Amino acid sequence: MLARIFRPSKTAMQSGKAKTKDWVLEFEPSAARRSDPLMGWTQTSDTASSQVQLAFETKDEAVRYAEHHGIAFQLFDDKPAKRIIKAYADNFAFGRKVPWTH
Structure with a gap:
């Protein structure tokens, strides 16, 4: 039985x-x-795939658990979130490319 180890992303509703x-x-x-x-x-x-989900604090703990119990696994590393820094004052900046209107 193959397992996936991953860090879940946030949902669209949060x-x-x-x-x-x-x-x-x-x-x-x-x-x-x-x-x-x-x-x-x-x-x-198959109840294992739809009902069994184990959570671990670190990636190493999850890998160690899978190796200890002989579970074949596939590891998916998380991608760093792309941060867009915005400020309210940027809406009124002099060098704004698009003019601000209502």
Whole structure:
């Protein structure tokens, strides 16, 4: 069973960085999801991929856990966030490329 180790990114609905500090070990699905013929819901017989998610404080702890338990893993390093520094006064700067209007 293959596992992914990654640091989750923030969701589009949040402005802060909550739940993005820990590293997550999550199992890849071993079987494709199929739809229920009666209700149309998707289902799978593999509970490990959809219900098991382990959180670790550091990347090294997650890698050590996977190696200790013999779990094959794929490591995804996080990309640094691109920071755009803005100030309210920049809206009224003399050298502004686009004129400010209402």
